[in-house]
Amino acid sequence: MLSYSLRRLLIGVGMLLALSVLIFVLLRLTPGDPIDAYIDPNVPMSPSDLADLRVTLGLDQPLPLQYLAWLQQAVMGNLGYSIQRPDQPVLGLVLSRVGPTVLLMGTAIAISIIAGIATGMISAVRRNSVADFSFSVLAVTGISSPPFLSALVGLYLFSVYFNWLPSGGMQTPGREFSIGDLLHHLILPAMLLAIAQTALIMRYMRASMLEVLNQDYVRTARAKGVYEFWVITKHALRNALLPVITLIGSTIGLAIGGAIFIESVFNWPGMGLLMVNAVENRDYPVIMGSTLVIGACVIIVNLLTDLAYAVVDPRIKVG
Known part of the structure; x- marks a missing residue:
């Protein structure tokens, strides 16, 4: 188990390294000059000042050397400073947003599981019943609904039309922090984020359960x-849980993608x-630092998913 974990x-x-190279190259391929993000368009700068700034930022170096310089600092824990907030180190800024995102995603994943x-x-036990048909319709609807559409519809229904839940943020402005107020703000974005994952898990669980219920040892037990x-x-x-565990591990990436839309719509201060x-x-x-942190989280979750196989099914050995 230990050797397998170390190998993974x-x-x-290696995957994080490849991801950093990909993001670095894609950012450099975006239209425009990277130095434009560092200057104020309302403040005129002479060509010599721009050249000096380019040298200071290392943008005068070839692209491979720029990446190696960034990687050297990243390995040491220095991800640089935010362009929009020059007094904020990227690592501290990213870590301050991890907590809200973990809370939102953890709650959504728990709900969906x-x-x-x-x-x-x-649905499997009561196959072809009204409950099975109803859950199947809801699952298809949930899978077919993109996160941004679910977020907007949920925001309108529960926050605007019925006025049951807050429309954004983590707490009520001007009110002291409390667990009750936090949960009041958390429940709607977490439930909306969990819709697609719940639908996928339900469909996989139903199919896996139907297959297991037809096995000889189940008939023998009955x-x-x-x-x-x-x-x-x-x-x-x-x-029946083994294929579902595989799906749960893979839905982490989907949850991250959905969290971007949910946090934007509900102004949730996360990643x-x-x-x-x-x-x-x-x-x-900030883009580079955020991508690395998210990539590391996905890799760790996938590793934990693989290790969970051996816990659920003792017949499976990792190695």
């Missing part, structure tokens, strides 16, 4: 007179909103 971590480091597994089990509850939860559920603002303002250091 080394592979993850619980709701997806429960509805998938019900023939022995085992209560149906124990047949479902003890014999069928654990074996998604930070990246959107950085892209709009061409804040290259």
Whole structure:
């Protein structure tokens, strides 16, 4: 287990390196000169001043040397400073936004796992029933709805039309922080972010559960007179979870993409909103730092997903 984990971590480091190269090159291929992001268009600068600034920022060097200089500082924990906030180091700015995003995504993923597994089990056990048909329709609707559409519709219905939940932010302005107020602001964006993941997990769980329920050991357990509850939860559920665990690990990337839209719509102060603002303002250091942190989180989650296989199914050995 330890050697497997170390090997996967080394592979993850290589993937992060490749990701940093890709993002660095793509940013340099965007239209315009990178130095334009560092200057105030309202303040005239002479060509010599621009040349000096280009030398100071290292933009006069070839692209490979620029990347190696950035990588050298990144390995040491220095991701540079934000262009829009010159007094803010990128690492501190990114880490200050990780907490809200983890809270939002963690809540959404927890909702999607619980709701997806429960509805998938019900649909499989009560196949072709009204409940199965209803959950299937909801799942197709959830899968077909893009995150930005779900966010806008949910915002209008629950915040504008019914006025049940706040329309944005993490807490009510002017009010002292409280867990109740935080949950009041969290519930709507988390539920909207969980829609697509819940639908996917439900469909996979239903298909996996139907396959397991037709296995010989399930029929044997029923023939022995085992209560149906124990047949479902003890014999069928654990074996049906393996493909669902694979899906849960892969939905982390989908959740990150959805979080960008959700945080933008609800003004949630997390990584998604930070990246959107950085892209709009061409804040290259923040884009690079945010991408690395998000990539590292995805790699770690995928590793934990692989290790969870052996916990759910003892027949699987990692190595």
